[in-house]
Amino acid sequence: xxxxxxxxxxxxxxxxxxxxxxxxxxxxxxxxxxxxxxxxxxxxxxxxxxxxxxxxxxxxxxxxxxxxxxxxxxxxxxxxxxxxxxxxxxxxxxxxxxxxxxxxxxxxxxxxxxxxxxxxxxxxxxxxxxxxxxxxxxxxxxxxxxxxxxxxxxxxxxxxxxxxxxxxxxxxxxxxxxxxxxxxxxxxxxxxxxxxxxxxxxxxxxxxxxxxxxxxxxxxxxxxxxxxxxxxxxxxxxxxxxxxxxxxxxxxxxxxxxxxxxxxxxxxxxxxxxxxxxxxxxxxxxxxxxxxxxxxxxxxxxxxxxxxxxxxxxxxxxx
Ligand SMILES: O=P(O)(O)OC[C@@]1(O)O[C@H](CO)[C@@H](O)[C@@H]1O
Numbered sequence: 385x386x387x388x389x390x391x392x393x394x395x396x397x398x399x400x401x402x403x404x405x406x407x408x409x410x411x412x413x414x415x416x417x418x419x420x421x422x423x424x425x426x427x428x429x430x431x432x433x434x435x436x437x438x439x440x441x442x443x444x445x446x447x448x449x450x451x452x453x454x455x456x457x458x459x460x461x462x463x464x465x466x467x468x469x470x471x472x473x474x475x476x477x478x479x480x481x482x483x484x485x486x487x488x489x490x491x492x493x494x495x496x497x498x499x500x501x502x503x504x505x506x507x508x509x510x511x512x513x514x515x516x517x518x519x520x521x522x523x524x525x526x527x528x529x530x531x532x533x534x535x536x537x538x539x540x541x542x543x544x545x546x547x548x549x550x551x552x553x554x555x556x557x558x559x560x561x562x563x564x565x566x567x568x569x570x571x572x573x574x575x576x577x578x579x580x581x582x583x584x585x586x587x588x589x590x591x592x593x594x595x596x597x598x599x600x601x602x603x604x605x606x607x608x609x610x611x612x613x614x615x616x617x618x619x620x621x622x623x624x625x626x627x628x629x630x631x632x633x634x635x636x637x638x639x640x641x642x643x644x645x646x647x648x649x650x651x652x653x654x655x656x657x658x659x660x661x662x663x664x665x666x667x668x669x670x671x672x673x674x675x676x677x678x679x680x681x682x683x684x685x686x687x688x689x690x691x692x693x694x695x696x697x698x699x700x701x702x703x
Contacts, residue, residue, distance in 0.1 A: 389560045392518065400565025401605070403523045407488060407567060408606030408636035411675045412459035414525075415667075416610070416642035417447055418492035420464060427646070433655045437466075445472050446653060447646075448481040450664040455485035457668075457675035462490045462525070462640070490525070493517065505700070514566060515559040524561070525608065525640065527569040528552050531701055532613055534576035538583045542573045542591040549599035563603040569640050570596075571612045572622055577697050585625035592622075593629050593637075602634035609637070611644030613697035616689050619644035620673045620682055627680030638678040643696040645670055648689035666690060 391397065407414065419427060424443075425435030433439050444467050461482055468491055471477050479489045497507035510516075517524035528548045530541065549570065556563065573591035575583045583591070596607060609626075611619040619641055626637050639645075648670060653663035669687045676682040 391560075392562050392565075396518070396521065397562060397565065399521060400518060400523055400562060403488065404565050404567055404605045407460045407523070408608065408638055409459055410636070411679045412457060413638035413674055413678055414460045414462060414490075414608050414640035415447070415458050415645050415671070416462045416640050417444060417467070417646070418462040418464045419642065420492075420496065421466070424464075427650055428655075431650050431654050439655065440466070441470050442655075443650075443653070444470065444478060446660050446663055447649070447667060448472070448478050448485075450485075450667050452485045453668060454671060455487050457671035458485075458487055460488040460490050460640075462492055464492055490523075493522070511555055512559060514556055514561045518562055518565060523565055523567060525567045525569045526552060526556065527610065529569075529610060529612065530571045532571070532574055532577045532697065533700060535578040535580070536576040537579055537581070538573065538575050538587060538591050541575060542595050545571065545573050545592075545595045546598050549595065553599060553601060563601055564605060566604060567640075568600060568604055568607045568635075569610055570607065572609050572614075572626070574612070574614070574622070577613070585621050586629075588622045589625035589629040592626055593631050593633060596635070597632055600635065604635055606636035606638060608640035611639070611641040611696070613695070613701065614644055615691075615693050615695055616644045616647055616670055616673075617684070617687070617692045620670070620677045620687070621684045623674060624677035624680055624682040624684070627678060636678075639674045641674065645674070647691035647694055647696055651690040 424440050428435050428439055467478060482489045494509040494513060497509055500506045500508045514524035514526055530545050530548055572588055573595050574588055623639055648666040649663045652666045653659050666689055670689055673682055673687040
């Protein structure tokens with residue numbers, strides 16, 4: 385930690401701040417399509433497909449050739465390393481397809497989590513990640529995920545989330561990270577997966593916003609929640625409740641969903657070319673639902689989806 389330090393030059397501050405704000409523009413959020421090869425393998429296996437380079441490419445092509453309306457709801461896509469260099473059948477680079485839709489391409493830059501020595505099976509990535517991103521003109525999406533495994537209640541989940549977030553912002557301050565040019569990607573505060581009493585959306589919203597109020601500086605432009613094993617519909621309804629919640633909310637509160645934006649898409653596709661349009665339609669519908677939820681305007685149950693209610697929890701989820 386050093387106190388002799390210069391803020392990034394004004395041009396870099398402007399650039400980072402503008403990108404971060406564009407990503408969390410009203411009614412917009414992120415499609416997290418950054419599953420590693422092995423995680424993508426599990427998704428493909430679920431629909432009976434082999435984990436080949438070509439199937440992964442075809443699936444991402446399906447996502448990124450969805451009609452340009454997608455850009456009305458999705459402002460950014462997080463890509464996995466191999467996808468950054470892949471192209472559609474007609475030779476158009478995926479990043480170009482995204483730009484044509486007004487979507488900002490991003491990339492997962494960590495190389496996966498490693499066990500945190502001495503902890504209870506917790507994992508970590510490199511702590512200087514955010515600072516390195518900014519030095520390279522990339523907006524870091526800082527993702528401290530408290531997994532939902534366990535039978536804990538909402539209060540316990542809130543306290544642990546607050547503890548983790550407080551630590552994260554101390555670390556970002558220690559590393560002189562320019563907060564206006566960052567986004568936070570936390571879990572929502574929910575009851576543990578095995579908790580006998582499940583919190584309702586209003587309770588989730590209260591606990592989540594309270595945890596954020598206590599820990600996240602107002603300089604941060606936006607909070608883009610991960611879906612963390614919630615079903616597609618739960619993730620939309622909870623995000624909507626968070627935005628409807630009356631209270632101090634100095635940040636945009638939106639989505640950066642992986643599973644909760646793709647479960648129905650994968651199911652509708654099933655690896656068949658003739659299903660591509662139906663699968664893209666699933667993506668559009670769920671993206672629209674989340675866009676409305678980010679504005680606090682989603683009506684529960686209005687988007688069904690092939691896997692809308694399916695639980696997406698994965699025990700000891702890691703990537
Ligand atoms: O919790 P979700 O919304 O499914 O995914 C959140 C996420 O961080 O975890 C995934 C790792 O599998 C990433 O691809 C994704 O960005």
